[in-house]
Amino acid sequence: GQQVMQIPQYQHVQEGEDFTTYCNSSTTLSNIQWYKQRPGGHPVFLIQLVKSGEVKKQKRLTFQFGEAKKNSSLHITATQTTDVGTYFCAVTSGTYKYIFGTGTRLKVLA
């Protein structure tokens, strides 16, 4: 079946450092979504990318969809303690069927 791997699995950064997580699919994607889950919380939708090579920014967060639509990245500039959580990419495998990536857990040291 379709696999969606994220790297790294864990990342510890000092506050103010940058952070990047990568999402890789074994198949070509129609679109990709990113979610953030705070410790003890639920996934919260961040963004959706649909076009090859698309880049979207939300304040300190930059999202990119690969040219071949098989991978994506999320980059956070100058991390803050509020960025702590697990970041998941999610891909669709048919109508209403979502597959979440393995996730990257981010810890920010003050």
Next chain:
Amino acid sequence: DTEVTQTPKHLVMGMTNKKSLKCEQHMGHRAMYWYKQKAKKPPELMFVYSYEKLSINESVPSRFSPECPNSSLLNLHLHALQPEDSALYLCASSPVAGPYNQPQHFGDGTRLSIL
């Protein structure tokens, strides 16, 4: 505040008990989902309802029985669960899919423990 409400927040039950998880949304979404999430793992899709009809069942054991009484409510009936079913159960909703699947809105989840 979440726009998808799940009750109860915590549930402890024995393997012979019958219980139900409830989920409610008032965003007018016509697609609703149940996910299971184990600690330090991604959410795993269990069931999807679209327009109150079951459209996806990811080969979930029959001890889990979903129900969608109307467009705002989603239930998950539990019976004869196993200890390995202990997990966080998340409900989500989304607008109907167009060219692409739409973003999902998640509830806070029910943390289920099976004794």
